[in-house]
Amino acid sequence: MKTEDISLFHRIVETGSLVEAADILNLPKSTLSRRLQALEDELEVKLFHRQSRSMTLTASGSHFYDKTTSMMSELEQTLSEITDEKAEVAGHLRILIFPIPELLQISQAIFQFMDLNPSITVEIIVSAEPQDMIRNNIDLAFMLEDSFNENEMVARHVLSETVHFFASPEYLKKVGYPETPCDVSEHNSILFRYPNGRIFNEVPFGQDMTLQVKGNLCVNNLSVCLEATLAGKGIAMMPMPFCQDYVDSGQLEMLFKDTAPYEGKCYLVYPSRRYISLASQRFIDHMLVVLEDCSQTASCNQIAKIRGPIKPML
Incomplete structure (x- = not known):
């Protein structure tokens, strides 16, 4: 059983739709459907009640989701503990950034993380509109205090x-x-x-x-x-x-x-009820170090002034 297929199953659960999950993951619907069917065949259980526009979990599917969420979290934590901190990681990160003045500094730090980990792919979403991080498969977000629900998020103060x-x-x-x-x-x-x-x-x-x-x-x-x-x-x-x-x-x-x-304070947040990937953990560690250095030395502000602001995006 592939852990990647379990992750795909989680995304379908969280979006509630095979079509939406395929769009967010940038995969053909047929591929996602085939891999879900293979997972069900391997488990010999039906995970979803399939309807024309949505999919709802069966009792077995709900049990499997609850159990595998904690298992995947423990697996990622174990990988983080046994993997060399300098080793390259792979994966895809969807990052939401509230349109704040430090947008350019955050973007530069993300680009640096990508340089250090060439196998990482990143999607940056700049928005002041409400976003359901679970449903939209957003891994991490930079948000202002009071703009997110503390009971649903883990938050790290970064700026x-x-x-x-x-x-x-x-x-x-x-x-x-x-x-x-x-x-x-x-x-x-x-x-x-x-x-x-x-x-x-x-x-x-x-x-x-x-x-x-x-x-x-x-x-x-x-x-x-x-x-x-x-x-x-x-x-x-x-x-x-x-x-x-x-x-x-x-x-x-x-x-x-x-x-x-x-x-005012800006936080790096992620959903508390979703397991956090190794790529996300490494990204958090990287951003905490880089943005702390920015705050203490103002070096990022100097670079931002040279390259120019991204005012049209704010």
Whole structure:
């Protein structure tokens, strides 16, 4: 019995459809169907009730899925323990990245991991839309805090970024400058919606305050948020590196300069109820080392400035 066939079985279970699983895995439906049938023939049990548009597990299929999930996890852990850390690994990784200012740095670290492991294939998905990581066969994701369900994910903190309030000089001239933090609630704010559907309307201020904000515009994309702020549509809370050039040129003003900024955090997450592959484990180890070095030396930021930002993708 091939472990790869068991993995394919898991993907069919998690998508609920042979067609969707074939699309995600980039395999012909006929190939996936044939390998599933071979697995059932070898086990001498029926794993699925086959319907026209979906597939549901039989009692035996459900039992097999539950048992093999833990078995596959233990197998991957064993392989990780006995394999030389410098040995090349193979496999395919689907990586989701929330559109954050560090997108370029993360991408460069992924490219470095691919150089170290030429047999690895990678698919990068940049999206601020909600994604079911299990159903969409996403192995790992870079997401902001509060944008994922902690009960369903294992999360590793990889990046931190200072976040400030910004407004255009035109907006401040027209509406007035908020003298105190409480004044922000009386202004028009540009709201942000996280991938999990939550609207960021209770925003942190300094180290120990939370402000209620309201506004007539809500976005889920940092570039749109920036453009709206530049257009004078309201006050926005954004990462400093994303806005620094516009502050330097006078197109934006940073508010409450004497207050310590809020520190936003980005996490590398993966589903807690799916076994993690050896390739994923090695990738996590690589990213933790590289991004920690980036945070301490700012070397990635220097490279990013030389190569240029990926603003159209944000």
